[in-house]
Amino acid sequence: xxxxxxxxxxxxxxxxxxxxxxxxxxxxxxxxxxxxxxxxxxxxxxxxxxxxxxxxxxxxxxxxxxxxxxxxxxxxxxxxxxxxxxxxxxxxxxxxxxxxxxxxxxxxxxxxxxxxxxxxxxxxxxxxxxxxxxxxxxxxxxxxxxxxxxxxxxxxxxxxxxxxxxxxxxxxxxxxxxxxxxxxxxxxxxxxxxxxxxxxxxxxxxxxxxxxxxxxxxxxxxxxxxxxxxxxxxxxxxxxxxxxxxxxxxxxxxxxxxxxx
Numbered sequence: 001x002x003x004x005x006x007x008x009x010x011x012x013x014x015x016x017x018x019x020x021x022x023x024x025x026x027x028x029x030x031x032x033x034x035x036x037x038x039x040x041x042x043x044x045x046x047x048x049x050x051x052x053x054x055x056x057x058x059x060x061x062x063x064x065x066x067x068x069x070x071x072x073x074x075x076x077x078x079x080x081x082x083x084x085x086x087x088x089x090x091x092x093x094x095x096x097x098x099x100x101x102x103x104x105x106x107x108x109x110x111x112x113x114x115x116x117x118x119x120x121x122x123x124x125x126x127x128x129x130x131x132x133x134x135x136x137x138x139x140x141x142x143x144x145x146x147x148x149x150x151x152x153x154x155x156x157x158x159x160x161x162x163x164x165x166x167x168x169x170x171x172x173x174x175x176x177x178x179x180x181x182x183x184x185x186x187x188x189x190x191x192x193x194x195x196x197x198x199x200x201x202x203x204x205x206x207x208x209x210x211x212x213x214x215x216x217x218x219x220x221x222x223x224x225x226x227x228x229x230x231x232x233x234x235x236x237x238x239x240x241x242x243x244x245x246x247x248x249x250x251x252x253x254x255x256x257x258x259x260x261x
Contacts, residue, residue: 007124009034013132014062015071021253022070022244023132023215025147025205027084027125029058029074040080041104051098052078054150056227061148063237068244070146073128075121080106082121085147085205088114092201093122099156129209137213142253144174145210145217146244150224151195162194164240165221169203171211174218177247184242195221216251 031053033039039047046052058074065072075084080103086093094117096106109117136143153160164185168175175192182190196202203219210217226236248254 007128010075010077010121011125011128012074012076013071013128014074015065015069016132018065018069018071019141020069020071021142021144021248022064022068023129023136023143023145024061024065024068024070024072025129025145025209026054026058026061026072026074026149027147027205028054028079028149029061030076031078032076033078033081037081037105040078040106042080042101046101047078049101050150050152050224051101051103052080054079055224056222056233057148057150059230059233060150060222060227060237060240063233064146064148064240064244067237067241068248071132073125073132075125077121082117084122084125085149085202087204087208088118088122090201090204093118099152126208129205133209133213133215143215144248144251144253145206145215146174147205147217147219149219149221150227151221153223153225155195160195160223161189162191162221163189163223163226165191165194165196165219166243167193167197167203167206167219167221168217169198169206169211171206171217173251174216174247177250178218178243181243181246185239188239190243216253218247 031048061072083093094106094109094114096103166175166178179192206217206219222236227233249256
């Protein structure tokens with residue numbers, strides 16, 4: 001069907017049907033700007049920058065996916081075209097400016113243009129996530145929603161000391177369990193709701209995919225200078241697993257025997 005073909009160009013699902021509890025979302029996995037948007041008027045450097053995507057987040061998600069035998073849903077379109085972690089009515093869903101980077105192709109969008117972007121990128125992403133959650137519920141499969149992001153070390157000229165952020169909205173159960181295990185990473189600065197929090201509008205996916213379905217949920221933010229190489233990705237992925245696995249077990253989503261799998 002045409003809709004299915006279109007959806008596959010903007011969202012990918014990996015590990016569908018896997019038995020693990022982790023449903024991993026990566027909303028900012030790609031810097032791809034479809035040709036129809038003429039690069040949004042960005043220069044080459046800006047189009048590859050952290051404004052356009054979350055460097056390292058997709059590879060980190062894949063590392064967690066493999067270790068946890070979970071499922072991943074990832075956007076295949078730059079967040080500057082549409083940020084799948086924002087509702088259509090939010091200005092930041094299609095930002096005219098991201099930090100210091102101007103986005104000419106997003107200036108003065110009409111309501112119809114904004115709606116078309118949401119229909120092309122956001123709705124297929126939400127449909128894919130919803131489909132995975134409903135399928136898991138139908139087969140009574142335990143599920144934890146884990147969204148994976150990276151952030152720039154320097155923002156508006158200020159250095160961010162946080163290395164790993166564990167973010168949550170009103171349901172903090174999964175985040176609380178992960179944070180209780182942060183002593184296992186004494187060399188890392190692990191913070192709650194940093195460098196962003198619910199007040200910054202970053203928990204949209206947690207709200208509509210986690211809270212709305214009664215699914216334990218957490219958002220992970222990793223500083224992107226710690227995700228530069230495949231070795232960095234593997235190291236950080238394994239470190240995150242020392243926080244995630246005990247939390248899944250504590251919440252009864254994974255058997256005790258999997259703690260060191």
